[in-house]
Amino acid sequence: MTMRVPTLPHGAWRRALSGALALSGILALAIVVACGGESVPHSATGKAGNGGTLRIPLINDPILDPVIAPDIGSVMVNKVLFPGLVRPDEQLRPTPDLAESWSTSADGLRITFKLRPGVKWHDGAPFSAHDVKFTFDQIIDLASGSRLRSDFAAISGVDVDDSLTVTFRLRTPFAPFLTLLGYNAGILPKHLLQGAPLTAATDFNRKHPVGTGPFMVQTVVPGTSLTLVRNPYYYGTPPRLDRIVFKVVPDLNAQVAQLRAGELDLITIEPANLASVQGAPGIEVLQVPVVQHYYVALNTTRGRFHPAEVRRALGMAINREAIIKGVLRDYADLPRGTIPVALRDYFADSIAPTPYAPDSALAMLARAGWRRGADGALRDAHGSTFDIELLVDKGNPTREQSALAVQQDLAKIGIHVSIRTMEFAALVRDRILPGNFDATLIWWTTPPDPDQYAFYHSGQDNNNVKWSNPRADSLLSLGRITLDSTQRRAIYHAFQRVEMEDPPVLVLFYPREIQAVTARLEGFPSLGIRDALRHSERFALRAK
Amino acid sequence: MAAFLLRRLGHAMLVLLVVCTVTFAIVHAAPGGPSLLADPKLSVAERAAIAERLGVDRPIPEQYARWLTRLARGDLGNSFLYETNTASTIAQRLPNTLLLAGTALLITIVVAIPLAAWCAERPGGWLDRIAGALAMGAISIPVFWLGIVCILVFAVRLGILPAGGAVGAEGGASLADRARHLVLPSLVLAAAGTAELLRYTRASARQQYARPFVRAARAKGVGERAVRWRHAMRNALIPAVTVIGLQLPRLVGGAAITETVFSWPGMGRLGIEAALARDYPLVMGITLVVSAGVLLASLLVDVAYLALDPRIRPDQS
Numbered sequence: 001m002t003m004r005v006p007t008l009p010h011g012a013w014r015r016a017l018s019g020a021l022a023l024s025g026i027l028a029l030a031i032v033v034a035c036g037g038e039s040v041p042h043s044a045t046g047k048a049g050n051g052g053t054l055r056i057p058l059i060n061d062p063i064l065d066p067v068i069a070p071d072i073g074s075v076m077v078n079k080v081l082f083p084g085l086v087r088p089d090e091q092l093r094p095t096p097d098l099a100e101s102w103s104t105s106a107d108g109l110r111i112t113f114k115l116r117p118g119v120k121w122h123d124g125a126p127f128s129a130h131d132v133k134f135t136f137d138q139i140i141d142l143a144s145g146s147r148l149r150s151d152f153a154a155i156s157g158v159d160v161d162d163s164l165t166v167t168f169r170l171r172t173p174f175a176p177f178l179t180l181l182g183y184n185a186g187i188l189p190k191h192l193l194q195g196a197p198l199t200a201a202t203d204f205n206r207k208h209p210v211g212t213g214p215f216m217v218q219t220v221v222p223g224t225s226l227t228l229v230r231n232p233y234y235y236g237t238p239p240r241l242d243r244i245v246f247k248v249v250p251d252l253n254a255q256v257a258q259l260r261a262g263e264l265d266l267i268t269i270e271p272a273n274l275a276s277v278q279g280a281p282g283i284e285v286l287q288v289p290v291v292q293h294y295y296v297a298l299n300t301t302r303g304r305f306h307p308a309e310v311r312r313a314l315g316m317a318i319n320r321e322a323i324i325k326g327v328l329r330d331y332a333d334l335p336r337g338t339i340p341v342a343l344r345d346y347f348a349d350s351i352a353p354t355p356y357a358p359d360s361a362l363a364m365l366a367r368a369g370w371r372r373g374a375d376g377a378l379r380d381a382h383g384s385t386f387d388i389e390l391l392v393d394k395g396n397p398t399r400e401q402s403a404l405a406v407q408q409d410l411a412k413i414g415i416h417v418s419i420r421t422m423e424f425a426a427l428v429r430d431r432i433l434p435g436n437f438d439a440t441l442i443w444w445t446t447p448p449d450p451d452q453y454a455f456y457h458s459g460q461d462n463n464n465v466k467w468s469n470p471r472a473d474s475l476l477s478l479g480r481i482t483l484d485s486t487q488r489r490a491i492y493h494a495f496q497r498v499e500m501e502d503p504p505v506l507v508l509f510y511p512r513e514i515q516a517v518t519a520r521l522e523g524f525p526s527l528g529i530r531d532a533l534r535h536s537e538r539f540a541l542r543a544k
Numbered sequence: 545m546a547a548f549l550l551r552r553l554g555h556a557m558l559v560l561l562v563v564c565t566v567t568f569a570i571v572h573a574a575p576g577g578p579s580l581l582a583d584p585k586l587s588v589a590e591r592a593a594i595a596e597r598l599g600v601d602r603p604i605p606e607q608y609a610r611w612l613t614r615l616a617r618g619d620l621g622n623s624f625l626y627e628t629n630t631a632s633t634i635a636q637r638l639p640n641t642l643l644l645a646g647t648a649l650l651i652t653i654v655v656a657i658p659l660a661a662w663c664a665e666r667p668g669g670w671l672d673r674i675a676g677a678l679a680m681g682a683i684s685i686p687v688f689w690l691g692i693v694c695i696l697v698f699a700v701r702l703g704i705l706p707a708g709g710a711v712g713a714e715g716g717a718s719l720a721d722r723a724r725h726l727v728l729p730s731l732v733l734a735a736a737g738t739a740e741l742l743r744y745t746r747a748s749a750r751q752q753y754a755r756p757f758v759r760a761a762r763a764k765g766v767g768e769r770a771v772r773w774r775h776a777m778r779n780a781l782i783p784a785v786t787v788i789g790l791q792l793p794r795l796v797g798g799a800a801i802t803e804t805v806f807s808w809p810g811m812g813r814l815g816i817e818a819a820l821a822r823d824y825p826l827v828m829g830i831t832l833v834v835s836a837g838v839l840l841a842s843l844l845v846d847v848a849y850l851a852l853d854p855r856i857r858p859d860q861s
Contacts, residue, residue: 202628249709
C-alpha cells in the first residue's frame with residue numbers, strides 16, 4: 001500500500017501555506033527575542049572556584065531590597081545579598097556580621113555598634129556607618145514603603161559617630177533589638193539609593209542590586225532565574241560555592257520533580273510531598289524546628305469564646321497528637337502556649353501540654369453553661385447550638401487537613417464546625433482584619449525572639465482575636481524591656497503558664513521545616529532555610 | 545475590503561473599552577484586595593501608607609479615571625507586585641508565550657488536519673480508531689496531571705528532557721537548549737487542542753464526503769486527490785478555522801496551567817500571579833493586551849472565512 005501524502009492544490013491551500021509560514025515567522029522572531037531575554041551581565045565576577053552551583057527555587061521574581069520586599073522568596077534572596085549588622089547562629093542567637101562588636105548604655109537607650117573595617121559593596125565602594133544610618137532612616141519612614149517599620153518602632157534616631165561607629169537611640173529599652181537586626185534588616189548602599197524613593201529604584205530592585213554579601217547578582221532573567229556569583233570583596237570566609245542560582249518554579253509538585261531530576265538542589269516541602277522524596281536516590285530529607293506556631297484563632301469578642309474556660313475546653317477537645325501524627329507525619333512538635341520549641345532559651349518544656357480530654361472538656365463546658373441535648377448537640381440555656389464557622393486559606397493541604405481534624409474532634413463533643421476555605425488575601429482583608437470571624441486556622445512566623453507583644457498584648461493591631469489578659473499584658477510589656485536573659489526567661493515562662501490557663505488562641509502544633517536536599521550538600525547549618533541563607537558562604541557541594 | 549477592516553477596527557476599539565471597564569469593575573469587586581495589604585503583620589498605619597502610595601485608597605471611579613488618563617498617554621502604570629512598569633513586565637513575558645503557544649498551535653494544525661482527512665476517508669479503520677481513542681484521552685486528561693506525568697517520565701525517569709523552565713538555569717540559552725525546553729510544554733499544551741481540532745475536522749469532513757457535490761465531482765471523473773482536498777476538505781475546514789480561531793488568543797494570553805507546571809515564564813502565569821495578588825495595573829495591562837489579541841484573532845478568522853468560502857462576503861458578516 002502506498003502512503004497518500006496530502007498535496008496542496010492552488011487557492012485556499014496556498015493561502016493556508018502562507019499563513020503557516022507567517023506563523024513560523026512569528027515563532028522564529030519569538031525565539032530570537034526570547035533568547036535575548038533580559039540578561040544583565042555584571043562587570044565583576046568572583047574568581048574561579050570548584051564549589052559548583054547550588055540551585056534553589058523561588059515562586060516568583062524577587063524584589064532585591066530587604067527593606068521593601070514583601071514576600072518570602074525576596075526575603076530568601078536578600079538574606080544572601082544583604083547582610084545585616086548581626087546574624088543568627090544555630091541557637092538563633094545574634095552573632096557579629098557587619099558589626100564587629102556592640103555595647104548598650106546602662107539605661108538601655110543607646111546601643112553603639114563598631115563596624116567591621118574594610119568592607120566593600122559589590123560595586124567596590126566602601127561600606128560605612130552612613131549606609132547603616134541611611135538604611136534605618138528608610139526603615140522607620142512610613143512613606144518609604146518599608147516592610148520593617150513595626151520591627152523597629154523603638155528607634156528614635158540613628159547617629160553616625162565616625163565612619164565605623166553608629167549609635168541607635170531608642171525610645172525605651174528594647175530586648176528583641178539585636179535579634180531583629182539579624183532577621184530581615186539587611187543594610188542598603190546609600191551611595192546608590194539616596195535621593196529617590198526605594199520603591200522607585202526599579203533597576204536596583206530588579207536587576208542590579210548591590211549588597212555586601214558573599215554572593216552578588218550576575219544575571220537576572222525575569223520569570224526564570226537569578227544567578228549569583230562569588231563576591232570577590234567579601235569580608236568573611238571566602239564562599240565555597242561558585243554560584244547560587246534561584247530558579248523561578250511556582251508549583252511545589254514541579255519543584256519536587258525538578259529536585260528528583262537533578263535540576264534543583266534544595267527545596268522545602270509539605271508533609272504531603274514526603275512520599276515522593278523519601279528514599280529517592282541522591283536526596284536527603286532534613287527537618288528543623290522553625291519559629292512558627294499554627295493555631296485556631298477564636299474571636300474573643302464573640303460572647304461564647306469570651307470565657308477562658310470555654311477556650312480551654314475547646315483546646316482539650318482537640319487531639320493534637322493525632323494531627324501531628326496524621327497530618328504532619330510527625331514533622332511537628334506538641335505545643336505549650338504560643339512560644340515555639342525552636343526558641344530553645346525561652347520555650348518552657350517544664351509545662352505539661354494541654355491533654356486530649358474530651359470528657360473533661362465537656363465538664364468544663366457544662367460549668368460555662370453548655371450542655372449536650374438529647375440529639376448530642378451542645379446547647380446553652382436558651383437552647384442555641386454551639387456552631388462555629390472555621391475559616392482556612394485555600395490550597396495548602398496541611399492546613400486544610402488540620403481544619404478537617406479540628407472539625408471531627410469538635411463534632412465528638414457536640415459542636416458543629418463548618419469549614420470555609422478562602423483565598424489567603426481575602427481571608428485576611430475581608431474577615432480577620434475587620435474582626436468578622438468566629439474562628440480561623442492560621443499561623444504566625446515570628447522573628448527568633450519570644451517577644452509577642454504585637455500579637456497578644458491587648459489593643460495591639462495584630463491581636464486579631466482581641467485577647468485581653470491583664471497579667472499577660474504586664475508580662476509582655478516587661479519582657480520586651482528586660483535585657484537580662486535570665487529574668488527574661490522567667491518572664492516568658494510565666495507568660496506561657498498564663499496561656500495554659502487562659503489560651504489566647506488554640507495552638508495546634510509547632511511545625512518543623514522539611515528540607516529536601518541533594519545528598520551532595522555540605523556546610524548547611526541546622527536552621528530554617530531563611531536563617532540558613534545568612535550563612536551561604538559555608539555551603540558547598542561534594543563532587544559527584 | 546478596506547471599509548470592512550476599518551469598520552471592524554472601530555468595533556474593536558469600542559469592545560476594548562467595554563472589556564476594560566468591566567474588568568476594572570470585576571477585579572475591584574473581587575474579595576481581598578491587593579495582596580501587599582493582606583500581610584497580617586502590618587500595623588494600621590503601615591497599611592494606610594501602602595494604600596495611599598498605591599492609590600487604592602481613592603474611590604473606584606476616580607481610580608478608573610486615573611487609569612484611563614494614563615492609558616491615553618500610553619502609560620499602563622506600575623505593577624503593585626513587581627514595582628516595575630506594567631508594559632515592560634508584559635513585554636518580557638510575551639515572546640515566551642508566543643513561542644510556546646505558537647509552537648503548540650503549529651503542532652495542532654500540522655497533526656490534526658491531515659490526520660482528520662485521513663480518518664474521515666476511512667472511518668472505522670485502524671488509524672481512525674487509534675486516533676479517536678487518543679483524542680478522547682487527550683481531551684479528558686487534565687493538563688496539570690499530564691504535565692507532571694510527562695515530567696516524571698521524561699525528566700525524572702529517563703532524564704532526556706528538562707523538567708521545566710524556558711532555558712537552562714546556568715544561562716547558555718543556545719537554540720538547541722531552548723528547543724529541548726520547548727518539547728514537553730508544547731506537546732502537553734498541544735494535546736487537547738489537537739484532539740479537539742481532529743474531532744471537529746473529521747466530523748465536518750465526513751459530512752462533506754456524504755454531500756451530493758462530492759458524488760457529482762467523482763461522477764465527473766475528478767481525481768480522488770482533488771476531490772478530497774479541493775472539494776471535501778476545503779468545505780470541511782470552515783468549522784476547523786473556527787476552532788483554530790478559538791485557540792489563537794492563547795498566543796498572547798498564554799496557558800496558565802501548562803506554564804505553571806513547566807515553570808514557563810509566560811503571560812498565563814503572569815496573569816494568574818497578577819489576579820491572585822490583585823495587582824490592578826498588571827491585571828488591566830494583561831487584559832488590554834489579551835483582548836486586543838482576541839479581537840485580532842477573530843478578525844483573522846473572518847478573513848480566513850472569506851478566503852475559504854467565496855459565498856461569504858464582507859458586507860454580510
